[in-house]
Amino acid sequence: MRCAIVHYHELALKGRNRPFFEQRLVRNIRLALTDLGVRQVDPLRGRIRAMLPVEADWNVVAARLRRVFGIVNFSPARSVPLGYAHPNLAPLMAGVGHEGRPLTFKSFRVSAKRADKRFPFTSMDVEREVGAHVKELTGAKVDLTKPELTIHVELLSPQSFYSVRKEPGPGGMPVGVSGTVACLLSGGIDSPVAAARMMRRGCQTVFIHFHGRPFVSRASEEKVREIAELLTQYQFDSRLYLIPFGEIQRQIVLGAPTPLRIVLYRRMMVRIAEELARKEQCWGLVTGDSLGQVASQTPENLTVVEEAAQMPILRPLIGMDKSEITTEAQALGTFETSIEPDQDCCRLFVPPHPSTKTSLDHVRKVERHFDLIALVKQGLEQAELVEFTFPRRR
Numbered sequence: 467m468r469c470a471i472v473h474y475h476e477l478a479l480k481g482r483n484r485p486f487f488e489q490r491l492v493r494n495i496r497l498a499l500t501d502l503g504v505r506q507v508d509p510l511r512g513r514i515r516a517m518l519p520v521e522a523d524w525n526v527v528a529a530r531l532r533r534v535f536g537i538v539n540f541s542p543a544r545s546v547p548l549g550y551a552h553p554n555l556a557p558l559m560a561g562v563g564h565e566g567r568p569l570t571f572k573s574f575r576v577s578a579k580r581a582d583k584r585f586p587f588t589s590m591d592v593e594r595e596v597g598a599h600v601k602e603l604t605g606a607k608v609d610l611t612k613p614e615l616t617i618h619v620e621l622l623s624p625q626s627f628y629s630v631r632k633e634p635g636p637g638g639m640p641v642g643v644s645g646t647v648a649c650l651l652s653g654g655i656d657s658p659v660a661a662a663r664m665m666r667r668g669c670q671t672v673f674i675h676f677h678g679r680p681f682v683s684r685a686s687e688e689k690v691r692e693i694a695e696l697l698t699q700y701q702f703d704s705r706l707y708l709i710p711f712g713e714i715q716r717q718i719v720l721g722a723p724t725p726l727r728i729v730l731y732r733r734m735m736v737r738i739a740e741e742l743a744r745k746e747q748c749w750g751l752v753t754g755d756s757l758g759q760v761a762s763q764t765p766e767n768l769t770v771v772e773e774a775a776q777m778p779i780l781r782p783l784i785g786m787d788k789s790e791i792t793t794e795a796q797a798l799g800t801f802e803t804s805i806e807p808d809q810d811c812c813r814l815f816v817p818p819h820p821s822t823k824t825s826l827d828h829v830r831k832v833e834r835h836f837d838l839i840a841l842v843k844q845g846l847e848q849a850e851l852v853e854f855t856f857p858r859r860r
């Protein structure tokens with residue numbers, strides 16, 4: 467039988483978290499492969515096995531597994547009837563021989579892991595026996611340090627597995643083990659990367675986008691929908707809240723000194739986002755801020771924005787350079803969409819010289835002229851919810 471063998475980090479799951487972590491990873495792998503006809507995904511002594519139907523294309527399976535956080539590496543493997551109760555290596559040798567023969571390699575090694583200690587032989591015994599067999603079949607030499615091919619054998623009961631390939635996974639922790647957070651998602655390069663970083667640490671991430679309608683076209687909204695859809699490939703289910711912000715911005719413009727606009731917009735966004743985040747049972751807000759990148763991201767302004775929220779504001783990109791964030795956005799697959807031109811609401815009514823050193827006292831005084839509760843309510847009332855699933859489920 468063909469299967470995928472998935473390995474995860476042992477370190478991350480010492481102690482009581484282990485079953486929870488493992489169950490989540492099993493569930494996420496099942497979701498990632500569901501439309502490929504994969505029905506059976508099971509934990510097997512420290513690894514996870516997904517049975518693959520004959521029609522499943524390995525390249526597609528691999529592309530999906532590369533996006534399941536928590537996976538350290540994975541292999542396309544085959545099973546043979548070999549366990550401690552019937553310790554006959556012949557089927558394993560035949561299988562490995564069959565798999566290895568069409569490949570061209572001058573050097574190889576066999577790496578066996580004995581997950582079931584009841585086996586009557588050690589992993590070294592298996593490495594030696596299978597290695598001798600492969601050497602005889604192919605004429606390749608054994609090289610333990612830099613082999614061209616590594617044959618992996620996993621000794622379990624009642625079935626064992628072998629594979630000639632191992633691919634790195636994305637690492638991190640399975641989405642869902644670290645609760646839910648809400649990410650303020652703009653159409654830019656940074657916030658999708660911030661969202662993905664939180665997903666990689668195990669957070670289910672709700673998206674919240676503020677758009678400039680009715681003063682701008684739907685372009686930024688469409689972009690954000692596309693980005694949310696791309697990010698859903700990493701968490702399988704997403705919720706995106708779209709909030710019309712143009713009218714709220716207009717009121718801020720009418721009632722506040724010009725240089726303070728940006729910080730006031732941000733504080734309003736945070737207040738509205740926090741209400742939605744509570745409703746979604748989130749424990750934190752996430753932004754794509756990186757220190758000093760633009761006027762709203764100076765130490766003073768970040769501090770003033772922070773004060774508008776009670777929940778922690780998480781800024782996973784705070785210490786990153788733009789070039790590092792860009793590289794990450796490219797690997798993530800959101801970069802191309804992020805750089806499409808749009809009319810982000812943040813460019814609406816932007817002052818020519820925004821304040822970079824806003825004081826909290828000043829902001830508080832100005833905010834006294836606004837009915838903040840009514841503005842938050844206005845944002846919440848007009849919020850539109852869009853849901854995404856990946857892969858599409860029938």
Ligand code: ATP
Binds near residue numbers: 652654677753754
């Ligand atoms: P990005 O590339 O994510 O747009 P940026 O470098 O352009 O970030 P800003 O525009 O100052 O910086 O935005 C900082 C953060 O504020 C964003 O990363 C995002 O989390 C949040 N944000 C900004 N605009 C919006 C918006 N229209 N809707 C939701 N969140 C927003």
Ligand code: MG
Binds near residue numbers: 652653654810812
């Ligand atoms: Mg932006």
